[in-house]
Amino acid sequence: NKVIIDTEKSEIYISDENISLDVGALAKGYAVEKIAEYMKQNGMDGYLLNVGGNVRAVGNRRDGEKWKVGIENPDTENDEKPYIEYLEINDMSLVTSGSYQRFYTVDGKNYHHIIDPETLMPSEKYLSISVLCESSAYADALSTALFSMELENGRKLIESLTDVEAMWVTTDGQQKYSSKFKDYCIQE
Numbered sequence: 001n002k003v004i005i006d007t008e009k010s011e012i013y014i015s016d017e018n019i020s021l022d023v024g025a026l027a028k029g030y031a032v033e034k035i036a037e038y039m040k041q042n043g044m045d046g047y048l049l050n051v052g053g054n055v056r057a058v059g060n061r062r063d064g065e066k067w068k069v070g071i072e073n074p075d076t077e078n079d080e081k082p083y084i085e086y087l088e089i090n091d092m093s094l095v096t097s098g099s100y101q102r103f104y105t106v107d108g109k110n111y112h113h114i115i116d117p118e119t120l121m122p123s124e125k126y127l128s129i130s131v132l133c134e135s136s137a138y139a140d141a142l143s144t145a146l147f148s149m150e151l152e153n154g155r156k157l158i159e160s161l162t163d164v165e166a167m168w169v170t171t172d173g174q175q176k177y178s179s180k181f182k183d184y185c186i187q188e
Helices: 027-041 136-147 151-160
Strands: 003-006 011-014 047-051 054-058 067-072 083-089 092-098 103-106 109-112 126-133 165-170 175-177
Touching (some): 027 136, 067 126, 083 092, 092 136, 126 136, 136 151, 151 165
Antiparallel strands (some): 092 126
16 A cells, blocks of 8 residues: 555655565566567567577567477586576477575575565575476566465465476476476476
């Protein structure tokens, strides 16, 4: 009730100076989706947008094949395996949220940017979570939300959604999948 939306002026403001909004959990995905919509409306097809962890495939490649995309290995020290999965997609988004790129170190401990709402500290359940669905904004929001959920609760959520799949990488490096995620995976 402190967020005021003035539709006539196309303005939003907050009536309490002590409140702020952080749209980081979906802003990039939303922007990618808006770019894809604009390109489609202007007759463009068959392209891949890659905006730092948010990949949006529209149509197929020029040769008619699906787009091949990779999920980065969150173990950034592993030079022999830079990607942990490869997928073929079209008309879909693949969004990965992770603890391994945006962080700072204090006394030898890394603190990343995805905050657990219960502890108010960086979530320590996963190294990365990748979500596959049509909308980059939706995938962005889901990958961030799943980061603070227990694996089984996250799986239940993903399995309850239509045309949404996910892959979790646990802190010990195990890869866990929703029921149909592997259907998109290929050997590289």
